[in-house]
Amino acid sequence: MDVYLPIANLSVNGFVIIGLGGLVGILSGMFGVGGGFLTTPLLIFYGIPPTVAAASASTQVTGSSVSGVIAYSRRKGVDYQMGGVLVVGGIFGTFAGAALFRALQQLGQIDTVINIVYVLLLGSIGGIMARESLASVLAMRRGEKLPAKKRRHHPLVANLPLRWRFYRSGLYISPLAPLILGFATGILTILLGVGGGFVMVPAMLYLLGMGAQVVVGTSLFQILFVTLASTMVHSLTTKAVDIVLAVLLLIGSVTGAQIGARFAQKLPPEYLRLLLSVLVLLVALRLGIGLGFRPAEIYSVELLP
Amino acid sequence: MNALRHLALLVCAWLMTSAATEPVLVPEVSQRDIQIKYGFTGAELLLFGAIVYPGGTPPSGDNDIVVILKGPPQSIILREKQKIAGIWINAASTEFRSAPGYYAVASSRPIDKIVDERTAAIYEFGLGNLQLSPAGSIDPKEQSRFLSGLVDLNQREGLYKQQEGSVEILEGVLYQARLSIPASVPTGLYTAETFLVRDGQVLAAAVREIEVRKFGFERFVATAAEYQPFFYGVSAVLISLLLGWLGGVVFRKI
Numbered sequence: 001m002d003v004y005l006p007i008a009n010l011s012v013n014g015f016v017i018i019g020l021g022g023l024v025g026i027l028s029g030m031f032g033v034g035g036g037f038l039t040t041p042l043l044i045f046y047g048i049p050p051t052v053a054a055a056s057a058s059t060q061v062t063g064s065s066v067s068g069v070i071a072y073s074r075r076k077g078v079d080y081q082m083g084g085v086l087v088v089g090g091i092f093g094t095f096a097g098a099a100l101f102r103a104l105q106q107l108g109q110i111d112t113v114i115n116i117v118y119v120l121l122l123g124s125i126g127g128i129m130a131r132e133s134l135a136s137v138l139a140m141r142r143g144e145k146l147p148a149k150k151r152r153h154h155p156l157v158a159n160l161p162l163r164w165r166f167y168r169s170g171l172y173i174s175p176l177a178p179l180i181l182g183f184a185t186g187i188l189t190i191l192l193g194v195g196g197g198f199v200m201v202p203a204m205l206y207l208l209g210m211g212a213q214v215v216v217g218t219s220l221f222q223i224l225f226v227t228l229a230s231t232m233v234h235s236l237t238t239k240a241v242d243i244v245l246a247v248l249l250l251i252g253s254v255t256g257a258q259i260g261a262r263f264a265q266k267l268p269p270e271y272l273r274l275l276l277s278v279l280v281l282l283v284a285l286r287l288g289i290g291l292g293f294r295p296a297e298i299y300s301v302e303l304l305p
Numbered sequence: 306m307n308a309l310r311h312l313a314l315l316v317c318a319w320l321m322t323s324a325a326t327e328p329v330l331v332p333e334v335s336q337r338d339i340q341i342k343y344g345f346t347g348a349e350l351l352l353f354g355a356i357v358y359p360g361g362t363p364p365s366g367d368n369d370i371v372v373i374l375k376g377p378p379q380s381i382i383l384r385e386k387q388k389i390a391g392i393w394i395n396a397a398s399t400e401f402r403s404a405p406g407y408y409a410v411a412s413s414r415p416i417d418k419i420v421d422e423r424t425a426a427i428y429e430f431g432l433g434n435l436q437l438s439p440a441g442s443i444d445p446k447e448q449s450r451f452l453s454g455l456v457d458l459n460q461r462e463g464l465y466k467q468q469e470g471s472v473e474i475l476e477g478v479l480y481q482a483r484l485s486i487p488a489s490v491p492t493g494l495y496t497a498e499t500f501l502v503r504d505g506q507v508l509a510a511a512v513r514e515i516e517v518r519k520f521g522f523e524r525f526v527a528t529a530a531e532y533q534p535f536f537y538g539v540s541a542v543l544i545s546l547l548l549g550w551l552g553g554v555v556f557r558k559i
Contacts, residue, residue, distance in 0.1 A: 004345040004488060006519060006526040011346050011488040063545030067553025108384045108395040116392075228542050235538030239530050243541050250545055254552030291392045299454040304380040304400065 007242035008052045014248055016046070021249035025064065025256020030264040031276045034061040034195030034223055037122060039249065040114075041283060050111050052242050054193030055234035059246040061195040062227040064253045065220045072217030079168035079214045083221040085175050086182035086200075090226035093186015094233045101190055102237065108302070112291075114191060119288040121188075125198055126280035133273035140270055169210040169218070177208060182222060189230045195223035198280065330511040331355045332499040337513070339486065340520035347463075347488045350374065350515070352411075352497050353481035363477035364503075369412065369419045370472045370480045371430055371500040376407030376517070377493030383455050399451045402438035406491035408459075409466040411482040413474055419502050428500060428507060432456045432467050463487035492517050 003014040020042055028035035036057050043053035072078050104110040162174045181203055185196035200219040204210045210218070235241050264272060332354035339348050352372050358364065381404050387396035412419060416431045426434045435456070439448055459465035464487065472482040480499075494516055501509040519527050529537045 002344045002346045004341060004343060004523055006523040007530055009489055009491075011344070059541050059545050062542060063549030063552075066546055066549030070550070070553060108382075108398055112392070112394045231542050231545075232535075232538040235530070235534045235541065239534060241530065241538065241541050243526060243530075243537075243544065246541060246545060247548065250548045250552075254548060255556075258552065258556035293393070294388070295386060295393050297458060298386045299451075299458045300384050300386075300395070301404075301455070301458065302382045302384065304382055 003244065005242050005244050007240060008048055008245060017245065017248040018252040021252025022256035025253030026260035028064060029257035029260020031272060033197045034065060036061045036194035037198055038283060040193040041287060050114060051238055051240040055238060055240040056242045056245040057193030058189055058227045058230040059241055060249040060253060062224060062231060063250045064257055065195060065224045068220045069224050072220060077214055077217030078221045079166055079218045082166045082169050082178055083218045085178045086222040087225040089179040089182025090186035090222055091229045093183040094190050094226065094229045097187035097190030098233045098237050100187065115287055115291055118192060119284050121199065122280050122284035125202060126277050126284055129273060129277035130281060133270055133277055136270045137274055168214050171208065171210060173208065186226055189226050190233060195227050197223055326359050328501060328509050329357045330499050330501055330509045331357060332511045332513050334497050334513050334515055337515055339515060339517045341518065342520040342523050345488055348486045350484050350486065351481060352484065354499060356478050356501055366503060368477060369414055369502045370474060371410065371412045371502060372472060372482045373498045374409045374484050375405045375496050376491055378403035379406050379491065383451055385454060399443060400440040402440050404437045407464050407486065408435065409484045411468040411471045411484060413472040415469045420505050424505060432465055462489065490517060492519055
């Protein structure tokens with residue numbers, strides 16, 4: 001099924017894109033992440049221009065986080081106050097990200113920066129996750145119980161001025177901490193087309209010390225609004241959101257997410273986390289090796305206005 | 306076959322009225338309007354026509370045809386990757402003010418057999434003779450490296466083509482050439498130029514214009530994204546919210 005993408009200006013096999021969305025959807029349903037960190041690189045491998053890939057992937061993440069947010073808010077798994085602060089930071093982040101994006105584009109370095117940021121982020125987070133989940137899987141095998149970690153926020157967070165009470169998260173901390181965290185993920189959303197869940201969830205757990213029962217829901221809440229802002233910012237600045245591409249991806253990912261969620265119920269969470277970390281590390285490795293290999297094309301063309 | 310009948314009529318009309326001494330080209334293209342819409346994977350164009358000689362019969366000797374199909378000129382920046390500190394990054398760049406987004410040349414015999422280098426350069430016969438108006442002053446060696454890089458890249462993407470010997474001439478008076486256009490071509494006004502060459506001299510030339518444009522839904526989307534970016538962004542968001550929500554509702558029931 002050939003489909004012409006009116007913004008990317010090329011024709012693709014629609015089934016491949018739907019399948020790709022489905023694959024990402026299964027993984028996001030299994031692991032509770034948006035999956036943007038897989039969509040953008042896969043689209044770029046397939047030949048979609050990186051800017052269009054990042055812009056359209058963020059539109060797709062909006063869609064795939066909706067049903068999650070609804071489900072978590074029913075279970076009171078969203079801290080709206082914390083989420084609101086994160087979203088405000090995130091929206092400022094998308095503006096800053098857009099300026100950064102344009103500057104890098106003019107320098108001709110946007111693709112390289114996207115790749116390097118991916119490698120560093122996925123490599124470090126995948127590494128931390130792999131170590132932690134491997135330890136818990138081994139402990140589970142031996143039948144031991146890991147000593148429960150004491151929930152505490154990072155000393156850096158404790159030193160920030162101004163304190164608010166976040167009841168649902170069970171925290172009394174400075175709103176500046178989530179504001180800065182939101183800002184940083186906002187930049188990532190614009191640059192990489194990711195929701196930022198894979199950065200947000202560990203940061204909420206280990207930096208802010210939020211209660212585990214609201215972490216995923218609140219992260220999805222922030223992702224929903226920040227990717228929404230990112231789609232708007234991309235539409236207004238880079239004009240690279242390809243709605244046909246986003247819809248194809250969504251058809252796949254919405255279906256895949258439901259299948260993935262059913263898979264997830266059959267596997268213990270320790271194994272799931274280990275699997276996810278292996279996957280994240282593989283993507284990082286592939287992108288990292290790609291940086292050093294001679295690319296297929298040495299030359300690239302960019303249109304001037 | 307309407308085009309053919311049209312052409313035949315034109316030729317007849319010409320034969321009846323003309324008393325000129327120079328040969329004249331009557332070119333036609335199979336499609337004047339190429340519409341990019343759902344499922345567009347490219348198009349194949351047939352460029353054909355007649356050579357009308359005074360007196361009706363072709364003179365002896367080599368009569369050659371060169372056909373050039375050219376897309377709208379674009380202002381581009383061409384970047385070159387180099388390996389720096391183990392990583393391939395864009396290290397050098399140059400600008401071209403008028404690089405055609407599409408360029409295909411077809412000829413009845415190899416171009417260097419038809420015309421000398423000077424004539425080929427004047428009429429831009431062949432990928433080596435493209436005039437792209439490079440901007441800024443970089444040395445000629447570097448410029449030719451960038452030029453061959455661009456030509457090589459676009460050739461592999463099917464945007465630049467050189468098909469020597471692919472123009473067929475029938476009975477010395479009818480010619481035809483096939484050129485394909487990939488899905489990734491830029492939109493705009495294209496020109497199909499036909500040249501009649503004998504003894505290294507261009508004797509006649511004629512131009513037809515072809516419009517390549519997005520059509521229907523594809524045109525609507527591209528125009529909305531360009532001129533109504535706010536409306537476009539809001540629609541994109543609403544569509545993705547709706548699809549995401551629907552997916553959740555539908556699957557909860559299964």
